[in-house]
Amino acid sequence: MAASSFASWMLSQEARALLTRLERIKSFAMSETMVPAATLSMEAQAAVERYLVQGRRELRTQLHQYITWVEGPTGRWAPPEEAQRRFTFLRLRFNVVLSHFDIFSEALSQRSEAESGVWLAGLDVLSRDALELPGYYDVPPVICYLARGPGAAIRRARTRLPGGGANPAALIRIPRERMIGSSLASSLFHEVGHQGAALLDLVASMRTALRGLTHDTPEETSAFGLWERWISEVIADVWSMARVGVTSTVGLMGVVSLPRPFVFRLNTEDPHPVPWIRVKLSCELGAQLFPHPQWARLARLWEEFYPVRGAPERSRETLALLEASLPRFVRFLLEHRPLALRGHTLAEVLKTQERQPARLGALYRQWRRKRSGIQESPPSLVFAVIGQARADGVLSPEEESEVLAGLLKYWALRSTLDASETCASLSKSRALASALQAPALPRNSVI
Structure with missing residues (x-):
């Protein structure tokens, strides 16, 4: 009809x-x-x-x-x-x-907020620097924005959007509560790590390698089975640690400082490790990547915050197995050589040797004397240095926030001027010098 x-x-x-x-x-x-x-x-x-x-x-x-x-x-x-x-x-x-x-x-609507919009543009620059791996992939565009809650998240570039179509840019959601301090980098670089791992296909590579390991005991087999389940989140934590060192652990402790039942909850459906063991894993990663007494101090502090004796018996047994497996598991993570990295380890290509605690401390002292050094350094290195200074007790939270807020504005403006090739044929250096001064690092500690 x-x-x-x-x-x-x-x-x-x-x-x-x-x-x-x-x-x-x-x-x-x-x-x-x-x-x-x-x-x-x-x-x-x-x-x-x-x-x-x-x-x-x-x-x-x-x-x-x-x-x-x-x-x-x-x-x-x-x-x-x-x-x-x-x-x-x-x-x-x-x-x-x-x-x-x-x-x-x-x-994008948040870019209209006073100050926050410019800080977000600075975070775009910081994220891109954390994702850079010259010679291994092309870095996709990165867009940062703020959201409620303690956790960050990423909608990775080149993944499927709802309804179809490939996402043209990495969208990283940052907790508003973390603006602005060095521990912001812990959440941000963890999400950047998810994007980097996807570009290098690290999750599949490490899962395959994990399944090929032989174990001495059934307990170790059980522990590594859990690590395999959580490997996507673990790799992102490795990336964060490699970029900012102790800042990663301190920031993680802040994110997972939750009521005790949540810290010890074992949920096999959750892709994230149990919060208690995740912090211990971060400390072991730091100890093997960046040998220093600070990791043992942080591990003890975490145990004092959340004594395992108060956890349910089943959780205590599982956590004990996981803790015993940490040294070998971390060695596996740091020694794995994925095909995409052409015979190198992730620690090698992320140049972790350049971010040892002693060098970060020396850079901080150098930058206090000559602030131009902080302008010329990669943004991710700057966050590593500032975070190490906080951990060493030579930089207060108030000073840290002031310095980093100024740097985010500086990076945002520098990126804008670079993109527009400046105006009136001014050289890049003259335009930057006339536009703003890099924030000065404090000369004296208030701690």
Whole structure:
């Protein structure tokens, strides 16, 4: 039976209404207000706009084709249910386009916040530096934004977005409570580690290697089975540790300082290790990567915060097995040579030898005398140095926050000026010098 004229007309009207609403979705460059230093990198903005424009263009074409069909003789004579089925598909696609827009809109709208927007641009620069691994992959665009809660998260670049399509940029959600201190890097670099691990296919490589290990006892077999289950989160913790050292452990302790039942809870469905053993793993990673007494002190402190004697018996037994396996498991992590790293270990390519505690301390003392050194250093190294200074007791939380807030602004502005090639043919150094001064490190400790 042919469709009624009313059905054809109504669906045509609905399709045209969708089309008008689609046209009201504007480019972020036309709708977001922010100071230039808070904007995304040109690479990130181009990637996001290109992806969203392509989605709108495809839907617009489909809507025009539908309107032509439903208003033409074929559509008018088609059964109403067929015309409705086609329209419903287009409406679902319209909602997918909106959901993709909203994913990035949430992140970009924060760039209009006073100060926070510029800090976020600085975090973009910091994240990119933490992800850099020259010669191994092309770094995707990175966009940081703030959210409630203690935990961070990432929507990795090149993964599938809801409704289809590959994500054009890594979206990293940072806990607002961590702004601003060096332990921010612990959460941020953990999420960066997830992106790096995906680009290098480290999870599959390490899982395969773990399954090939032989064990001396059933208890060790059981412990390594749990480590295999948690390996994706463990690799991200390794990345964070390699980049910022003790800052990673101190920051992790802050994130998982929860009521006792949560700290000892063993949930085999959770991809994260039990919080209690996760901190002990971080200390063992630090001890093997960066030998120093600080790791033993932090491990003892964690045991004092959360004495294992108060945990349920089953949890105590499992934690004891995991703790006994830590030295061998960490050696495995640090000695593994994935195919993607061409015979090197992750610690080698992340150049952990350059971030030993003694060198970080020496850099801090040097930067206090000559602050230009902090300007010229990689942002991730700066966070490692500042975090080590906090752990050593030579930098107060108040001084740390002031210095890092200034540095995030500096990196954001430097990135903006670099991207625009400055203006009026000024040299890069003259433009930067006239725009701002790098924050000075305190000369005297208040601790």
